[in-house]
Amino acid sequence: MSQPTLSLFASGLTGETAFDVLAIAKKLKATGKDVIELQIGDSPFNSTKNALVSGVNAINQGMTHYCPSPGLPSFRETIAKNYFKEFGVKIGPENVTVGPGAKVFEQFFCEAFLNPGDAVLVFSPQFPTYKPNLERRGAKIVYSSLKQENQFRPNLKDVEDFINNEPKAKAIFLNSPHNPTGGVATEDDMKGLAKLIVGKNIALFSDEPYCHMVWKGKHLTPLAQPGMLDHTVAVYTFSKSYSMSGWRLGYAISDPKVAEIIGKMINTSLSCVPPIVQLAGQAAIENDDNERDEVMKKFHKKVEILVRELEKVPGVKVLMPVGTFYVFPDVSAICDELGIVSHGLAMYLLEGADENKGVACLGGECFGEAGKGFLRFSCAEPDERLIEAVAFFADAIKRQDRVNAYLEKNPKYRKNR
DSSP: OOOOOOOHHHHTOOOOHHHHHHHHHHHHHHTTOEEEEOSSOOOSSOOOHHHHHHHHHHHHTTOOSOOOTTOOHHHHHHHHHHHHHHHOOOOOGGGEEEESSSTHHHHHHHHHHOOTTOEEEEEESOOTTHHHHHHHTTOEEEEEEOOGGGTTOOOHHHHHHHHHHOTTEEEEEEESSOTTTOOOOOHHHHHHHHHHHTTSSOEEEEEOTTTTOBSSSOOOOGGGSTTGGGTEEEEEEHHHHSSOGGGOOEEEEOOHHHHHHHHHHHHHHTOOOOHHHHHHHHHHHHHOHHHHHHHHHHHHHHHHHHHHHHTTSTTOBOOOOSBSSEEOOBOHHHHHHHTBOHHHHHHIIIIISOSSEEEEOEEGGGGOGGGTTBEEEEOOSOHHHHHHHHHHHHHHTTOHHHHHHHHHHOGGGBOOO
16 A cells, blocks of 8 residues: 655654654663763753743633734743843844744744755754754755864854855854854854854854853853844743743744744744743743852853863863853764774763663764764763763773674674774
8 A cells, every 4th residue: 555755855854863862761761770861951950930930820820822923022022121131132022033942943044044055054063953954945054163172163264165155155053152062152253253244145043042051251142243133043942041941932033024924934833832831931031030040050060070070081082161061072082992983982871881870972973974073961960970970981981892792783883993
């Protein structure tokens, strides 16, 4: 019996590997294995107090129906006022569109600006869902590698070459603070980027979910640069700052004409973000700054602990991240010695290093070719478990016999020596 064939896009669709590893980790934990979960970028803390109270109150008050697709007027107004307070950029509610997290705006940005064949510059390693959203529009992806020796900052020479030499250059994806590397674009980077973009037919997707996780200085948005509001869609989420990942709440800041278009995209795909979720987010912005900042301090401590412990492991080269709650060590020397690719090393730590215990993390190639030879650890576990995880890692890489046994079962992870 025949069935309809899938599209070429659907047949080749890839997802975010962190969720695949999460599923394996949960399955192993269900069998009784002790797994330290450092694979996914979720907060280990509860949602902030006023968000929880407001969400429950909104349910009890019957705020359980449709609302305007771009977002509740009161919520959009709150976001606009807070944006000026936090980042010094004056906007109004007409610049704000509310969505279910930040990720969905990748698709909307691509639909708003890209035609098939348009070229997009992506700094790599990159968040895994950029590629499928760009492929959905038939875009050409041009990669610019982020280097550890440059603190994983964007290479503006690559931006200049892209704009001047790529015939159908149309957009750039910027993620700062950066997942997975923890790199942060500087003030000079932002000024240089604006100088290259303003006045040209170039759109910028500025992915800023970690805006409250900047450990040196303060968060910088390209929207603070003159003229960049006309070129940029900047996106934010409540998942990290307010530990509201399961609520699915975020927003985009853009030119009012672009915001109106994105509102129509929400209308024709999602209808709206549930009002109860928006009211919880509004309460978080209005009342939970202190709680948020205390949680950020805890994250910063976790990052410092993880880096400090990794620095002790022979063969590891690691930077203190400038932002995010990820640490992205170079483990290429270890991979070369063991004959295993970096994601294979990550899966070995989870599945093969010990029968009763494992550490879940991600190989850098999950974030593109430029990530090969790296591991990404999130800090979403208690402090003592972070120390325990690195100790496990340091011991596991000494076990060549177990690595060899794991590679026998999983030859796809074997590295050509």
